[in-house]
Amino acid sequence: MKECLICKWMREKENVVCYIGNAAIIISELSYVKYHMLICPKKHYESIFEMPKKEYNELFDAMRRVGELLENRLGADATRYALNNNHLKVSKSKLHLNHIHLQVFPCFGELTDITGKYRKKLSPREIEEMKKEILKHVPKG
Amino acid sequence: MLKDGKNTIYENDRFFAVTPNVISQKYQIMVFPKKHIESVFDINNKDVQELFEVTVKIAKHMEKVLKMVAFRFKLNEKLFILKSTPYHLKHIHFHIIPRFEGQDSEPDYDKRIWLTENEKKEIVDKLRIA
Numbered sequence: 656m657k658e659c660l661i662c663k664w665m666r667e668k669e670n671v672v673c674y675i676g677n678a679a680i681i682i683s684e685l686s687y688v689k690y691h692m693l694i695c696p697k698k699h700y701e702s703i704f705e706m707p708k709k710e711y712n713e714l715f716d717a718m719r720r721v722g723e724l725l726e727n728r729l730g731a732d733a734t735r736y737a738l739n740n741n742h743l744k745v746s747k748s749k750l751h752l753n754h755i756h757l758q759v760f761p762c763f764g765e766l767t768d769i770t771g772k773y774r775k776k777l778s779p780r781e782i783e784e785m786k787k788e789i790l791k792h793v794p795k796g
Numbered sequence: 797m798l799k800d801g802k803n804t805i806y807e808n809d810r811f812f813a814v815t816p817n818v819i820s821q822k823y824q825i826m827v828f829p830k831k832h833i834e835s836v837f838d839i840n841n842k843d844v845q846e847l848f849e850v851t852v853k854i855a856k857h858m859e860k861v862l863k864m865v866a867f868r869f870k871l872n873e874k875l876f877i878l879k880s881t882p883y884h885l886k887h888i889h890f891h892i893i894p895r896f897e898g899q900d901s902e903p904d905y906d907k908r909i910w911l912t913e914n915e916k917k918e919i920v921d922k923l924r925i926a
Contacts, residue, residue, distance in 0.1 A: 703852055704859070715848035716839065722873065723837040733874035740855075741866040745895055746902070766880050770905075 661695050661754035670782055672789050677710055678717035682782050682789075683758070687774045688767045690729055690785065693756040694718050700755045703740050718757050728792035731761030735769055803916060806925040810843055811850045815919045818910055820893065821903040823862055823919060827851045827890045834886045836873055844888070851890040857925055858894060866895040870905070 664670045665679050672680040672692070681693045694717050700706050706714075718736060725731040737758045760767045777785070803814035805825065813827045827850055829843040836844050851869060858864050870891040875884035893903055911919070 704856060708849060711852060712845070712849060716845070719836045719839060719844070723839075726837075726874070732877050733872070735875075736869075736871045736873070738869040739866070740869070742868075742895065742902070744865050745897060745899055746866075762875070762878060764878070766875065766878055 659699055659752070659754045661693070661752055661756060662699055665695075665697065669779070670786075672786050673793060675717040675720055676713045678714050680717065680721055681756075682777070682785050684777055684782065685771075685774050686777050687769060687771060688760055689763070690725060690731070690759075690761050690789065692721060692759045694721060694759065695754060695756045701741070701753045703738070703755060706755070714755075714757055718759060721759050724789070724792060725759065725761040729761065729789065730763060732764060733762040733766075735760040735762065735767060737769060802913075803920065805920055805923040806854060811847065813850075813854050813925075815911070815916055815923070817916070818908050820905050820907040820909065821895075822909075823858065823864070823894050823923065825854060825858065825892045825923070827854060827892065828887060832886075833888050834874070836871070836888055847888070847890060851892060854925070855892050858892065858923065861923060862894060863896070864894040865897050868893045868895070868902075868905075 661681065664681055670681045670684060672682060677697050679695045679697055681695055683691045683693050694714055696706065696710055696714060703711055722734045725734055743753045760769050804812060805815060806813040810830055811827065812830060813825050816824065816826050827847065829847055831843050833844060838844055855867055870893065871888065872884065873888065875881040876886050893905065895903065
């Protein structure tokens, strides 16, 4: 069975900016906007209903910290958050990842389109540069 | 929306959930803290901390009652600051947008459907959590 892409990124440490407790902060390879990030539990859960309360609350707390970083230090004016649960059960689209992930889309001056019309694939170099940029502003500890 | 209760499917002392008057997908629900909070950032604010938990519980209820197969949670923060969306609600809220068996493509999240009073009543009667 094909390995989950998010589990692979965490195992190889590609795309992972940092961890906040049990939540991994990952730069989305398919980027809708600069600093588009995913917040994922370390464990492979496919539905929020599988997650213990403590773990999904950690995901939400991590989401809030990332949102604050984007708005207070990385220049975002507003933020959009989305979580798709079990969309692979009804969707034919191969783009959905079945590992739970909370999407964070910063808005810079205008409403970020989250339909995917303007998404682009980032190169490993672009991901690495974005990671460095974000880490400059992550408080230590 | 809360005062006359016609849209309310759930309420406790700190949170409430309603069917909005305008939806993009039938059975779309909005979950709010009762206190007027404009940002999710206050990490120690219990009303923000528990908003997600309440949203998950309502989604669980919707899965059971509606046989909802999938859903999207959506939260937009500070969109009222942007020039294109100055009227966006300042009071933070989660959307729960359901998806059902047979819906091959995602709902059009920008679609606007005005519910009639009868439609609202039907939704509230079906989803009300005692």
